Amino acid sequence: MTTNNPKSIIVIFGATGDLANRKLFPSIYRLYRNNKITDDFAVVGVARRPLTNDDFRNNVKKSIEAFQSDDIDHDDFASHFYYNPFDATDLDHYKRLNEFLLQLDDQYNTEGNRIFYLAMAPNFFGTIAANLKSEGLTQTKGWSRLVIEKPFGHNFESAQELNNQIRQAFNEDQIYRIDHYLGKEMVQNIEVIRFANAMFEPLWNNQYISNIQITSSEVLGVEDRGRYYESSGALRDMVQNHMLQMLALLAMEPPIKLTPNEIRSEKVKALRAIRPISVDDVDKYFVRGQYDRGILNGEEVNAYRESSSVDSNSNTETFVAGKILIDNFRWAGVPFYIRTGKRMEKKSTEIVVQFKDLPMNLYYDKTENVHPNLLVIHIQPHEGISLQLNAKKGDQGTVSKPIDLSFNNNSKDKMNTPEAYEVLLYDCMRGDSTNFTHWDEVALSWKFVDVISQNWENKSADDYPNYESGSNGPKKSDALLEQDGFHWWTVTPEEE
Ligand SMILES: NC(=O)C1=CN([C@@H]2O[C@H](COP(=O)(O)OP(=O)(O)OC[C@H]3O[C@@H](n4cnc5c(N)ncnc54)[C@H](OP(=O)(O)O)[C@@H]3O)[C@@H](O)[C@H]2O)C=CC1
Numbered sequence: 001m002t003t004n005n006p007k008s009i010i011v012i013f014g015a016t017g018d019l020a021n022r023k024l025f026p027s028i029y030r031l032y033r034n035n036k037i038t039d040d041f042a043v044v045g046v047a048r049r050p051l052t053n054d055d056f057r058n059n060v061k062k063s064i065e066a067f068q069s070d071d072i073d074h075d076d077f078a079s080h081f082y083y084n085p086f087d088a089t090d091l092d093h094y095k096r097l098n099e100f101l102l103q104l105d106d107q108y109n110t111e112g113n114r115i116f117y118l119a120m121a122p123n124f125f126g127t128i129a130a131n132l133k134s135e136g137l138t139q140t141k142g143w144s145r146l147v148i149e150k151p152f153g154h155n156f157e158s159a160q161e162l163n164n165q166i167r168q169a170f171n172e173d174q175i176y177r178i179d180h181y182l183g184k185e186m187v188q189n190i191e192v193i194r195f196a197n198a199m200f201e202p203l204w205n206n207q208y209i210s211n212i213q214i215t216s217s218e219v220l221g222v223e224d225r226g227r228y229y230e231s232s233g234a235l236r237d238m239v240q241n242h243m244l245q246m247l248a249l250l251a252m253e254p255p256i257k258l259t260p261n262e263i264r265s266e267k268v269k270a271l272r273a274i275r276p277i278s279v280d281d282v283d284k285y286f287v288r289g290q291y292d293r294g295i296l297n298g299e300e301v302n303a304y305r306e307s308s309s310v311d312s313n314s315n316t317e318t319f320v321a322g323k324i325l326i327d328n329f330r331w332a333g334v335p336f337y338i339r340t341g342k343r344m345e346k347k348s349t350e351i352v353v354q355f356k357d358l359p360m361n362l363y364y365d366k367t368e369n370v371h372p373n374l375l376v377i378h379i380q381p382h383e384g385i386s387l388q389l390n391a392k393k394g395d396q397g398t399v400s401k402p403i404d405l406s407f408n409n410n411s412k413d414k415m416n417t418p419e420a421y422e423v424l425l426y427d428c429m430r431g432d433s434t435n436f437t438h439w440d441e442v443a444l445s446w447k448f449v450d451v452i453s454q455n456w457e458n459k460s461a462d463d464y465p466n467y468e469s470g471s472n473g474p475k476k477s478d479a480l481l482e483q484d485g486f487h488w489w490t491v492t493p494e495e496e
């Protein structure tokens with residue numbers, strides 16, 4: 001059951017870290033400023049550094065000011081924040097924290113409701129969950145929920161081990177596994193576009209769609225995250241979670257109701273229908289890449305292997321492209337192509353649905369290309385939808401030209417599109433787990449991805465680095481589609 005005026009204490013483990021400062025504090029602030037949370041909330045930050053409440057509140061204010069330009073005095077908001085010096089491995093600290101939370105419950109009328117947000121290194125997730133239970137922090141008179149950041153494991157086996165640990169302390173319906181793509185406005189719109197439009201749903205199948213392309217490209221390189229990225233690579237960092245989640249939303253059947261369980265169950269069915277590939281066949285379906293030096297915004301930039309904490313012979317992929325087949329009635333024969341990479345030409349996440357050509361096209365001569373109908377869902381930075389249709393070309397009545405019908409979601413007021421973390425935190429406070437990943441989804445995604453990593457980890461990538469910074473990835477990625485008679489679409493919406 002969800003409620004619109006949630007009351008709770010949010011305990012942030014790792015409150016002095018990057019995620020808390022860059023994403024969580026500004027998101028909580030926006031919920032407050034937009035009256036989604038009012039006065040019945042408190043935030044308790046915990047980490048090892050010896051800060052006072054005042055130090056912590058100053059950090060919170062700085063973080064808001066860095067990411068939010070308004071002239072409001074932030075003292076009232078910051079007064080809801082408290083800091084506890086805390087070592088996640090010390091049981092006495094949990095006891096002390098529990099007593100403090102009980103005091104705050106009375107002070108803020110939070111009715112014993114608690115969110116434990118684990119914004120710490122993943123190796124702490126299991127320990128913290130177990131300690132929260134053993135020290136009584138989960139036995140409150142209200143509800144308690146655990147928010148877990150990615151990565152959720154390193155492969156299926158470790159994810160399962162972590163899940164078992166967490167499940168000893170929390171039930172599945174108390175666990176909120178974050179995939180921040182599920183908080184993005186246009187990712188949430190995929191379902192609405194599909195299931196609220198009579199003109200799309202009847203065509204959404206292998207009779208009318210020839211292929212679907214999901215691209216998430218970044219301009220940024222690995223920056224200072226080399227240590228983490230070396231053990232992850234683009235496959236674990238982006239494909240196992242964000243890319244497969246978008247694919248599941250595009251491929252799933254309509255849920256019978258808009259409840260978390262019904263939606264998740266349809267996503268799980270779609271993921272289960274993905275055709276497994278064998279370790280030996282990986283090269284037929286997936287290509288990997290690693291960025292080289294290049295020119296970005298007029299400046300020369302380093303290769304991945306030159307980044308700090310990265311091995312100078314690193315085998316880690318910074319780019320992945322793949323072809324995924326879904327073996328069910330709706331999708332048999334329709335390839336879903338996915339592509340994600342760092343240091344690419346532009347920052348863009350978009351989904352292109354390419355419709356099949358008509359059996360006969362009257363309106364082109366032999367020198368013109370056929371222009372298929374395309375539905376493009378622009379996830380970011382542009383948010384919107386565009387539809388490529390064919391229309392009459394000037395005075396040449398026998399030739400058609402592509403025209404574009406576009407809807408820009410963020411053209412009027414960019415600032416009003418809520419940040420993914422803001423949306424997800426609010427959902428969690430209201431007990432709505434629709435846009436969090438269920439264990440079954442995580443498990444299926446890992447099983448699919450593990451086969452690919454087994455192949456890649458067992459042989460070195462002799463062609464690395466194989467794409468220039470600022471390019472669209474390695475040539476092999478184009479070849480993957482060319483062998484099926486397709487090519488990657490790059491559809492940049494009109495400037496807003
Ligand atoms: N940063 C990002 O943009 C993203 C991060 N994530 C995930 O979020 C999590 C946090 O990432 P990030 O904020 O970047 O990490 P940071 O390294 O910046 O922060 C880690 C935090 O953990 C605290 N900490 C470390 N050891 C202990 C301990 N023994 N007891 C208590 N606190 C401890 C640190 O504070 P102190 O040293 O004071 O103890 C610090 O506050 C990770 O799981 C990451 O994968 C996911 C997506 C994006």
Ligand SMILES: O=C1O[C@H](COP(=O)(O)O)[C@@H](O)[C@H](O)[C@H]1O
Nearest residue numbers: 150180216218237238242349380
């Ligand atoms: O989860 C992650 O996502 C970001 C990309 O997120 P976006 O919202 O900017 O598209 C990626 O840079 C990072 O490596 C990965 O961990």
